Amino acid sequence: MTDHLLNGWRDKALQFEDQLGTLVIGQTDAIRHSILAVFARGHVLLEGNVGVGKTTLLRALAQGLGGAYQRIEGTIDLMPSDLIYYTYLDNNGKPQVDAGPLLKQGEQLATFFFNEINRARPQVHALLLRTMAERSVQAFNRTYHLPHLLVFADRNRVEKDETFELPAAAKDRFMFEITIDTPTDDTVLQDLMFNPRYHDTDRLLATLPSGQLQFDALNGIAELIQSHIQSTAALKAYALTLWKASHRPAEYGIRIDDVDMAELIHAGASPRGMAYFIRAAKVRAWLAGRDNLLPEDLRAVYPATMAHRIFFNPIYAYRNDTLMPAFISHILQHIAAP
Amino acid sequence: MMMRFKIRSQSLLQSYLPARLTARLLLPLCLATACTGTTPPHNDVTLLAPRPFGYVIGDTIRHRLIIDTHNGVQLQRNSLPKLGPINYWLDLTDLTVNAQPRNGGFHYEIDLLYQVFYAPLEVKMLSIPSFNLPLAQGSNTATQTVPAWHFTVSPLRELAVRKDNGGDYMRPDTPAPFLDNTVLLQGLLLSTLTVLASAAYLAYLYGYVPGFPKRSLFKQTGKKLVKLTDAQIGEALSLFHQALNTLNGTPVFQAGLTEFYRQHPPYRLAEEPLATFFQMSNQHFFADGIANPIGALHALRQLCNLCLAIERGQR
Incomplete structure (x- = not known):
């Protein structure tokens, strides 16, 4: 029964992934990670240049999930209260207080898109922390539960002025940090330029059927996946080594030119991060039609789950953009399994 | 055929900025007159020579004879001095002749390189012997004598040998110091090591090292x-x-x-x-x-x- 249910959902998930692939072309990895996040119930931080399809991907994802979708733009004057309520004068001139984007749809809120999150103040980040971690918001003397909420935040890497870097705690609450780059395949680039299908996002998204994944069933199916996919002692040992290597790379033979490995790491991945890591890997195993985790599953999700959870010492932090991919790559290349 | 003869002394052999030191000779010859019965042409002979003093045994002396002939008068090259010993203390070690047609005649440059082997006990006046320059115009021939060139040669010995100070009459020079070849040796060492390392790596790549762990x-x-x-x-x-x-x-x-x-x-x-x-x-x-x-x-x-x-x- 469980197998039958999981197989049915897997077919749906893979079909949805294919559909997303036709809407947002040249972003196979980003789409795969988005699907993994949906079924692992993890929040996603997107980073990339402007105009590469981040918003299109998220709108398509929200449409496929069904449920309510809210979007807010991060600005420097955005305050936490702006997410919870807004006030106005009604037609009779009376002041009114209405629920803000976080509370408006209540439990039906499935996708919350925080655009340009690094433009918002730390106070806003703090509110978001609790919302993401506990899927609830305290407002108007009561607690609002948002059980199906998935937060997708994005930040563009071009502009850094007047932005607030996300604190480590906020970053840690995102399951993935997905980098979306401009596609490099010439065929894809020509298609994006000359095919009018990709010029009008609304018309493009209208071709995608809504609510295919039944957002309010995802929590249940996600738990089923997590309990169904098994991991052996050897796999656990491999995962543990990957984790430890992110803390003490020198002990695991990780060497990078011009870097003192003993001084490199300020903080490695957190236990919560490693839990996200395994959850995502299990979803990948499920999508591959397996009921056991393989090292490939861990390796496939390791960069997106780890890169924003590892913090370098200040002396190396300014080289983060180049050093982090190299560090992750060295870990994956040097740790053997079994 | 008239010939003017002049001798110049040079401070630098290759340089043609000599100070005219010696007499300029104008020696007429009657050869051309006998042949043509007209006003005889002049042939100019100039000897360029270095300083006439300060030579020691083994030194070389370069002379250059510049001859400008007219009316087709040519130098008889096969009658020029031969290379080899001229006398017991003087060798002619090199002789080159360059000729170019000029103004109906020829412009000759004759380089002679002498080497002195005279070991005088005191400063002595010697002379490079004179010799004849054979010239010809058709079947008519004539000679022009290049005069002897006098110079002084100096002894290569001490004024007084201090035997009480361990001195001998014949003493070798201080051995010449070796050139510094440290950089060359280092380069050689580095090159050798590079070659050996490359050879070892190549052998490893080709699997020629049977005992190497990767091979087995x-x-x-x-x-x-x-x-x-x-x-x-x-x-x-x-x-x-x-x-x-x-x-x-x-x-x-x-x-x-x-x-x-x-x-x-x-x-x-x-x-x-x-x-x-x-x-x-x-x-x-x-x-x-x-x-x-x-x-x-x-x-x-x-x-x-x-x-x-x-x-x-x-x-």
Whole structure:
């Protein structure tokens, strides 16, 4: 029964992934990670240049999930209260207080898109922390539960002025940090330029059927996946080594030119991060039609789950953009399994 | 044919900025007059010579004779002085003649290089002997004498030998110091080391080093596999993983097999059994175990033998 249910959902998930692939072309990895996040119930931080399809991907994802979708733009004057309520004068001139984007749809809120999150103040980040971690918001003397909420935040890497870097705690609450780059395949680039299908996002998204994944069933199916996919002692040992290597790379033979490995790491991945890591890997195993985790599953999700959870010492932090991919790559290349 | 003769002294032999030191001679010859019965043409002969003093045994002296002839008068080259000893203390070591037609005649430059072997006991006046320059115009010939050139040669010895100070009459020079060849030696050493290292690396790449561990990776693994039993299939799989990882330099994963084959093309021959090996490994280590460990161990030994053959270049 469980197998039958999981197989049915897997077919749906893979079909949805294919559909997303036709809407947002040249972003196979980003789409795969988005699907993994949906079924692992993890929040996603997107980073990339402007105009590469981040918003299109998220709108398509929200449409496929069904449920309510809210979007807010991060600005420097955005305050936490702006997410919870807004006030106005009604037609009779009376002041009114209405629920803000976080509370408006209540439990039906499935996708919350925080655009340009690094433009918002730390106070806003703090509110978001609790919302993401506990899927609830305290407002108007009561607690609002948002059980199906998935937060997708994005930040563009071009502009850094007047932005607030996300604190480590906020970053840690995102399951993935997905980098979306401009596609490099010439065929894809020509298609994006000359095919009018990709010029009008609304018309493009209208071709995608809504609510295919039944957002309010995802929590249940996600738990089923997590309990169904098994991991052996050897796999656990491999995962543990990957984790430890992110803390003490020198002990695991990780060497990078011009870097003192003993001084490199300020903080490695957190236990919560490693839990996200395994959850995502299990979803990948499920999508591959397996009921056991393989090292490939861990390796496939390791960069997106780890890169924003590892913090370098200040002396190396300014080289983060180049050093982090190299560090992750060295870990994956040097740790053997079994 | 008239000939003017002049001698110049040079401070630098190759330079033509001489100070005119000696007399300029104008020597008429009657040859042309006898032939043509007209006003005889003049032939100019100039001797360029260096300083006439300050020579010691072994020194060389370069003379240059410049002759400008007119009305087709030519130098008889075969009658010029011959190379070799002129007398017991003077050798003619080099003689070159350059001739160019000029104004109906010729412009000759004759370079003579003498070497002095006279060992005087005190400053002595010597002279390079005079010789005749044979000239011809058609069947008529004439000679012009190049006068002797006087110079002084100095002794190459001490004024007084201090025998009480351990001095001998004949003493060798201080040995010449060696040139500093440290950089050259270092370069040679570095080049040699580079060549040796390259040769060693090449030998390693070609597998010419039989005792090298990488060369016998699968041989050693095969030996260990033979000793293992079915119950030790996990250990057997680990051994083969280690061999592959050592061969590759980094761990090999199933998803990285394409890159592995790119790095080690000969192992494409084992593509299928290697894929099976990874499936077995995944099944054993990361799933619920291998159903048929006997067959798995047998397949693993066969794969190891195949890799051994590839390693030895037999496949």
